[in-house]
Amino acid sequence: MARTWxxxxxxxxxxxxxxxxxxxxxxxxxxxxxxxxxxxGSAVCSDSGNTDLHEIDLAGKILCVPKTTGSxxxxxxxxxLVTLGNAPAAVLFSEHIDPLAAGGLVVSxxxxxxxxxxxxxxxxxxxxxxxxxxxxxxxxxxxxLVAD
Amino acid sequence: MAFAASTLELTxxxxxxxxxxxxxxxxxxxxTVVGYAEALSAERLVxxxxxxxxxxxxxxxGIAPSMTMLDELVEAGLTTSRPFTLDPLPPLDFDNWFxxxxxxxxxxxxxxxxxxxxxxxxxxxxxxxxxCTCTPxxxxxxxxxxxxxxxxxxxxxxxAFANSVLGARSNRNGAIMDLLCNIVGRVPxxxxxxxxGRKASRHIEVATGSLPSPQLLGxxxxxxxxxxxxxxxxxxxxxxxxxxxSTLDYLHEMGAAAAASGAVGLYHVHGITxxxxxxxxxxxxxxxxxxxxxxxxxxxIEAGFPVPWGDVGxxxxxxxxxxxxxxxxxxxxxxxxxxxxxDEHDLGRVRVPTTLAAAPGVLRAFEExxxxxxxxxxxxxxxxxxxxxxxxxxxxxxGERIITNSSKLRTxxxxxxxxxxxxxxxxxxxxx
Numbered sequence: 001m002a003r004t005w006x007x008x009x010x011x012x013x014x015x016x017x018x019x020x021x022x023x024x025x026x027x028x029x030x031x032x033x034x035x036x037x038x039x040x041g042s043a044v045c046s047d048s049g050n051t052d053l054h055e056i057d058l059a060g061k062i063l064c065v066p067k068t069t070g071s072x073x074x075x076x077x078x079x080x081l082v083t084l085g086n087a088p089a090a091v092l093f094s095e096h097i098d099p100l101a102a103g104g105l106v107v108s109x110x111x112x113x114x115x116x117x118x119x120x121x122x123x124x125x126x127x128x129x130x131x132x133x134x135x136x137x138x139x140x141x142x143x144x145l146v147a148d
Numbered sequence: 149m150a151f152a153a154s155t156l157e158l159t160x161x162x163x164x165x166x167x168x169x170x171x172x173x174x175x176x177x178x179x180t181v182v183g184y185a186e187a188l189s190a191e192r193l194v195x196x197x198x199x200x201x202x203x204x205x206x207x208x209x210g211i212a213p214s215m216t217m218l219d220e221l222v223e224a225g226l227t228t229s230r231p232f233t234l235d236p237l238p239p240l241d242f243d244n245w246f247x248x249x250x251x252x253x254x255x256x257x258x259x260x261x262x263x264x265x266x267x268x269x270x271x272x273x274x275x276x277x278x279x280c281t282c283t284p285x286x287x288x289x290x291x292x293x294x295x296x297x298x299x300x301x302x303x304x305x306x307x308a309f310a311n312s313v314l315g316a317r318s319n320r321n322g323a324i325m326d327l328l329c330n331i332v333g334r335v336p337x338x339x340x341x342x343x344x345g346r347k348a349s350r351h352i353e354v355a356t357g358s359l360p361s362p363q364l365l366g367x368x369x370x371x372x373x374x375x376x377x378x379x380x381x382x383x384x385x386x387x388x389x390x391x392x393x394s395t396l397d398y399l400h401e402m403g404a405a406a407a408a409s410g411a412v413g414l415y416h417v418h419g420i421t422x423x424x425x426x427x428x429x430x431x432x433x434x435x436x437x438x439x440x441x442x443x444x445x446x447x448x449i450e451a452g453f454p455v456p457w458g459d460v461g462x463x464x465x466x467x468x469x470x471x472x473x474x475x476x477x478x479x480x481x482x483x484x485x486x487x488x489x490x491d492e493h494d495l496g497r498v499r500v501p502t503t504l505a506a507a508p509g510v511l512r513a514f515e516e517x518x519x520x521x522x523x524x525x526x527x528x529x530x531x532x533x534x535x536x537x538x539x540x541x542x543x544x545x546x547g548e549r550i551i552t553n554s555s556k557l558r559t560x561x562x563x564x565x566x567x568x569x570x571x572x573x574x575x576x577x578x579x580x
Binding site: 010025027029030032033034036037038048049067068069070071072073074075076077079080081083096097098099100101102103104105106107109110111118120 | 203
């Protein structure tokens with residue numbers, strides 16, 4: 001059995017992977033500060049203020065957050081991660097996507113041709129239910145299935 | 149992208165750009181801006197009416213567009229619809245940052261494309277070769293948006309200041325999207341660009357015994373409200389309405405800390421900022437919560453900042469002040485405070501090499517207007533127009549014990565935070 005949530009596909013796609021969950025605003029720049037310089041295959045969260053994700057490798061993960069926070073430099077971070085090959089596979093927002101994340105993810109999508117699947121408005125209940133390590137399947141219509 | 153539920157309406161000119169009528173590069177840019185608008189559920193784009201300010205100074209992919217992307221824009225003959233300023237330059241003025249030879253070599257490698265990057269920025273519309281600072285609205289720089297101007301700015305501290313203190317309107321646009329919106333001269337009408345998006349949904353009641361540190365108050369506000377718009381009451385006991393330099397400097401520091409700790413793009417301050425002055429209590433939505441910030445809360449925040457050194461009592465090796473950049477008046481305060489403290493201890497030089505960062509125009513005015521500049525140099529304190537934060541990229545300063553008065557720098561790096569007065573004591577005495 002899987003629990004199902006319905007969101008809005010911002011950058012639609014079908015992807016599966018392991019959840020990495022932040023229940024507080026995700027500070028994109030602080031989290032990826034150490035991951036944008038050389039191709040390492042990993043993106044270990046460097047935000048010491050994020051007790052949910054600090055020191056967890058976010059490359060290839062299904063990142064589940066309420067919204068993003070922090071420096072506007074993060075607009076270029078997503079494109080860089082995709083170029084280096086260490087981006088999360090998807091970003092799932094419980095709230096409406098914020099301008100900083102929207103700009104960065106859309107730029108990354110159109111100027112790299114490689115997609116970080118993005119779904120927003122999944123609701124607070126989604127973020128309360130999903131746990132880091134859960135297996136998550138994101139469908140292109142914005143449906144998100146979390147395996148029990 | 150094409151959302152099924154998209155309600156975005158485009159003008160004929162915008163549609164022409166989107167459909168490739170003005171070239172493939174502009175078509176791609178317009179597709180990006182339209183995708184941005186659809187993601188934000190905007191109903192239309194609006195014309196940008198003020199000059200730009202962008203975060204993309206450094207020739208470092210991940211911080212700025214790649215050179216391939218910039219070349220594509222320049223070769224297509226594109227410019228921004230209005231001139232723009234940029235964030236501070238990377239710290240290639242090595243002497244001012246007390247760098248080791250290996251750090252200099254690494255920086256040279258990281259920024260080998262910096263000169264070409266700045267050429268591309270000039271081609272795209274940079275207002276002057278040295279218009280690079282995170283305080284573009286200082287009189288020595290002159291990028292001062294008017295009240296109600298529509299902007300597509302980035303740099304979180306600048307967006308917060310332009311919105312809150314100057315009454316201009318900008319969302320927190322990210323790097324690259326800032327530039328692209330300004331090339332088409334349009335930005336999605338949403339969020340902080342709208343009247344309803346500028347109303348406060350959170351109330352911050354400042355109940356401290358004296359004017360709180362702007363760095364700590366900003367951190368408290370950012371952590372509590374994240375991206376929401378707060379109305380801050382209680383500060384008018386100590387601060388004059390906007391217009392006084394000391395108020396502007398205070399709000400600049402507070403806003404930068406709030407933006408770095410959360411995602412604050414706009415705040416209102418009762419009795420001080422323009423929309424709070426005009427609208428009074430009307431700026432606060434009926435449905436709001438109240439967070440009372442007292443001295444105990446701020447002390448708790450300060451005590452909770454991590455000490456990123458193995459030995460908490462170890463002597464610091466460097467001190468960086470000026471994140472965000474200092475105003476001329478702040479620079480003067482730091483110079484006097486350090487020199488007076490040195491005199492009190494009958495010392496000629498600081499024990500902790502210290503760098504004060506400010507806009508190029510501010511540094512020129514400082515050098516021209518005061519005798520302190522020469523004394524400061526002799527005392528081992530340097531001034532720089534660059535950005536301290538870039539010294540932490542790619543582990544450049546790994547293992548170094550660096551102190552700062554900046555909550556923002558502390559948030560993103562391993563620099564250790566101390567209050568202003570403590571910083572002055574530490575750099576003179578050489579111990580924490």
